[in-house]
Amino acid sequence: MAAAVVAICVDPRLSHELIRVQVRQRLDRSGIRADRIFILNDVGGNPGPNFLNTIQLLTRMREPIVFCAVLHHDDCLAAQHGLRTDLPGAADRMAAELSRANARPPVLTGHIRTQNNQLLWSDEPEWRYVPFTFGPGAPVSSSGQDPKTRASKGAAG
Numbered sequence: 001m002a003a004a005v006v007a008i009c010v011d012p013r014l015s016h017e018l019i020r021v022q023v024r025q026r027l028d029r030s031g032i033r034a035d036r037i038f039i040l041n042d043v044g045g046n047p048g049p050n051f052l053n054t055i056q057l058l059t060r061m062r063e064p065i066v067f068c069a070v071l072h073h074d075d076c077l078a079a080q081h082g083l084r085t086d087l088p089g090a091a092d093r094m095a096a097e098l099s100r101a102n103a104r105p106p107v108l109t110g111h112i113r114t115q116n117n118q119l120l121w122s123d124e125p126e127w128r129y130v131p132f133t134f135g136p137g138a139p140v141s142s143s144g145q146d147p148k149t150r151a152s153k154g155a156a157g
């Protein structure tokens, strides 16, 4: 058994099931196998007592933690009241607590659109699906030569 641990806010609009599906997809994309995905709620998604207790439980069960994430959402009441740790700070706190428990899984961050529970990972920007070009400039032909070069070479020889 291996576990993934994801921290989200207590906001009642956040759906564990919709978020779990998207975390599962991310694990698949990253080639990480986790049998169980624990989704933990705390105010603002801050890694608090709930997170610490879960880490302790998993340690006691000898279940390796292979993936962790902190996910913030928009329109967050905790953030509006100044109770939400900033995302890098929350991830650092999480990594520090994991390290104390001798676990060193990747700790990712992301954002949830509260309206539809869509999850956007910080390291996978939305625009990655837009075709990318290197801008103007003629592509070099596969042979790497053009007729003029060949002609001058012929003249020299």
Ligand SMILES: [Zn+2]
Pocket: 009, 010, 011, 043, 044, 045, 073, 075, 076, 077, 078, 079
């Ligand atoms: Zn919130």
